[in-house]
Amino acid sequence: xxxxxxxxxxxxxxxxxxxxxxxxxxxxxxxxxxxxxxxxxxxxxxxxxxxxxxxxxxxxxxxxxxxxxxxxxxxxxxxxxxxxxxxxxxxxxxxxxxxxxxxxxxxxxxxxxxxxxxxxxxxxxxxxxxxxxxxxxxxxxxxxxxxxxxxxxxxxxxxxxxxxxxxxxxxxxxxxxxxxxxxxxxxxxxxxxxxxxxxxxxxxxxxxxxxxxxxxxxxxxxxxxxxxxxxxxxxxxxxxxxxxxxxxxxxxxxxxxxxxxxxxxxxxxxxxxxxxxxxxxxxxxxxxxxxxxxxxxxxxxxxxxxxxxxxxxxxxxxxxxxxxxxxxxxxxxxxxxxxxxxxxxxxxxxxxxxxxxxxxxxxxxxxxxxxxxxxxxxxxxxxxxxxxxxxxxxxxxxxxxxxxxxxxxxxxxxxxxxxxxxxxxxxxxxxxxxxxxxxxxxxxxxxxxxxxxxxxxxxxxxxxxxxxxxxxxxxxxxxxxxxxxxxxxxxxxxxx
Numbered sequence: 001x002x003x004x005x006x007x008x009x010x011x012x013x014x015x016x017x018x019x020x021x022x023x024x025x026x027x028x029x030x031x032x033x034x035x036x037x038x039x040x041x042x043x044x045x046x047x048x049x050x051x052x053x054x055x056x057x058x059x060x061x062x063x064x065x066x067x068x069x070x071x072x073x074x075x076x077x078x079x080x081x082x083x084x085x086x087x088x089x090x091x092x093x094x095x096x097x098x099x100x101x102x103x104x105x106x107x108x109x110x111x112x113x114x115x116x117x118x119x120x121x122x123x124x125x126x127x128x129x130x131x132x133x134x135x136x137x138x139x140x141x142x143x144x145x146x147x148x149x150x151x152x153x154x155x156x157x158x159x160x161x162x163x164x165x166x167x168x169x170x171x172x173x174x175x176x177x178x179x180x181x182x183x184x185x186x187x188x189x190x191x192x193x194x195x196x197x198x199x200x201x202x203x204x205x206x207x208x209x210x211x212x213x214x215x216x217x218x219x220x221x222x223x224x225x226x227x228x229x230x231x232x233x234x235x236x237x238x239x240x241x242x243x244x245x246x247x248x249x250x251x252x253x254x255x256x257x258x259x260x261x262x263x264x265x266x267x268x269x270x271x272x273x274x275x276x277x278x279x280x281x282x283x284x285x286x287x288x289x290x291x292x293x294x295x296x297x298x299x300x301x302x303x304x305x306x307x308x309x310x311x312x313x314x315x316x317x318x319x320x321x322x323x324x325x326x327x328x329x330x331x332x333x334x335x336x337x338x339x340x341x342x343x344x345x346x347x348x349x350x351x352x353x354x355x356x357x358x359x360x361x362x363x364x365x366x367x368x369x370x371x372x373x374x375x376x377x378x379x380x381x382x383x384x385x386x387x388x389x390x391x392x393x394x395x396x397x398x399x400x401x402x403x404x405x406x407x408x409x410x411x412x413x414x415x416x417x418x419x420x421x422x423x424x425x426x427x428x429x430x431x432x433x434x435x436x437x438x439x440x441x442x443x444x445x446x447x448x449x450x451x452x453x454x455x456x457x458x459x460x461x462x463x464x465x466x467x468x469x470x471x472x473x474x475x476x477x478x479x480x481x482x483x484x485x486x487x488x489x490x491x492x493x494x495x496x
Contacts, residue, residue, distance in 0.1 A: 054192050054245060060206050063247045065148050065177040067196045067240060069203045070119045070132055070155070070169075072140035075435075120197035120240030121145070121169070122179050122249065124279070128153075128171040131279055132239030133254055134160040137167050139433055145171050148204055159282030163223050163290070163357075164270060165254055166278040167239075179241060182248025184227060184271035187211050195231045195253050195267075197240030207232040209267075216268060218255070222353035223290070226268040227251045233267040242269040251275075277358075290385035291359035294325025295332060299349045308337060309373045315339040316349035318369075330380035332369060339375065340368035357385065386414075407468055407496055409437015410444065412461055423449065427459040428482065442492040444481065451487060452480030468494075 119136030123129070130145065137143055143155040153171035160167035187193075194208045209231035216226040227242065233256050242251035251269030258264045281288045297316040305313040315337040321328050332338075338346055341355050342365035359365060361384035369376050411433035420426060431448040434440045450458055453467045454477060471477055471494050478489045 054208075056194055056206065056208060059194065059243060059245070059247045060196065063179060063243060064196050064204060064206070066123045066179045067148070067204065068121045068123065068130060069146040069198045069201075070121050070130075070136055070239065071144045071146070072117050072119070072137055073142040073144075074117075074139050075141050118198055118201050118236045119238045120236065120253075122239075122241040123176050124178060124181075126174065126176050126178055128173045128176060129158070129279075129283070130155065130169050130171065131252060131275060132167050132169060133252065134162055134165045134167040136239045137169060138162075143169060145169070146203070147176075159286045159288075161278050161282065161288045163288070164274060164278050165221075165224075166252070166270065166275050166282075168279045168282040179249045180247060181272055181276060182244050182246065182250040184214075184250045184273055187214060187227065187244065187250055189213060192245050193229055193231060193250065194243050195229075195233060195237060195240055196243070197233075197237035197253065199232075199234035199236040201236055205237075207237075212266075217348070217350035218268065222350065223357050224270050224274055225354065226255075227271055229267045229269060230265050231267050232263045234263050235261075289361055290357040291361050291363070291382040292325075292385040293327040293330075293332070293356055293380055293382060294322030295327045295338075296320035297338070297349050297352060300337060308335075308370065310337060310370055314348075315346050315370065316352040326380050326383040330367065330378045332367065332378060332380070333371070335371075337370035338367060339370055340366070342366065356382065361385075407437075407494065408439040408444075408492070409435040410439045411435070412450070412464065414461055415449070423482075425449070425451070425482070427451065427457055429458055429461060429464060438492045438495065439479075442490050444479070444490060445483065447483075449482040450479050451482055452478075452489075454478055 119132060121130045121132035124131055137157055145153045145155045153173060155169040155171050158168040158170050189211050191211045193211055194206060196206050199205050209229050211227060212230050213228040216228045218226060233253050237253050240253050241249040242253055244250050249272050251271055252275050253269050255268040256263060257266035278288055295318050298319050300313045300315055300317050302313050318332060318334055318336045321332060321334055338352060340346060341352060342359060344355050346352050359382050361382055363382045364379055367378045367380050410431055412429040413432050415428055415430055428449040428451045431444060431446055434444055434446050452458055453464060458464050473494055476491055476493050478491045481488060481490050
């Protein structure tokens, strides 16, 4: 017979054995789980087992040598009136006339100063062709390219395209390291990318991030489907390459979105395939030829799609058609919704300018439009976009060949129809740049509108250059110049 104490001891022992058994089972289960996990890990590819933060060192060592630093010098001329007040209109018999004539008149001569800037670029051929941004070398009188081995070369602008902000420059050298071109279409959002450049002049700086979005449309940028990243980009990075993890260039770092002027996590790169096509045209022709059809468009919204009985918001809504332009001759009308151009879908309105611009002028292509509740197919003969007047490459360095810039020191642009309407004039040429030369010394300023040459109205650059070519050395000419609401004749003597 068991006593109470004995029963208690047996009960305690039984409970202790039960707890030990549970602990044992848990330990065995945990050990089995660990073994299974280890076995599973051993079956994974080595790349996944070792996955973590990427290592960029090999990429930078192998491809960083093809990235260059670009520095430019621009000689600018500023009239003294920007620093000192002009001679007031005082009668000659005034006691103050002599004072102002003596002490203010010497400052009327324009003064010169150097403007310097920095940027980046990368070598695309062993014989010295380099890609960069057009805004990096725009209006530069001197361009210096510095390699990673500290060698420095003077560079020449082969051509530049403001519409895409691409410039092709050349240095005289051989056997240079080059980059490998990638395919931006294969980029995926979230993929790692790196930038190499010279932010604030700090050469060969490497920054990293991911692709944030693709095909971004930015205001005033109709021809570029930008790659958006969160790679740190700052002044001086412009024109530098954006690499993928295979060491291929997929873009050219071009812009940032910022409210402070510095990096805020939004960077934009021009896809390398767009840049390469522009560079090829610049190399062959010195300019870029683009298609046009002569329409103004706006984005389709859900509300507009519903009002047009369209299944969803897509395409480009035509709001204006240029009279006698390619679209007008093809039968495209206001309120048409362009759904396809040359068999390419127009998902958003910004697709159309890019696709039309990339179409060879003179080509006949099919256009699908939505009109009165049904689809209609039309054929349009693509026209050519007017050249960037004065040709950007010439404007950038003021090279001889454009009479308006070489003889007078001016870069001119023909006014668009909307600009003429806004200014309330029927003709005229816009002064885009004033270089060292006769015109700057005579008082012509950037932003002036040239309305007349002697007694003739000026309606085109071709006409202006013809009149200038016919003017002999030593003769005076009078340009009718509109500045703000005031028009006045400015005279100058042709000394070359």
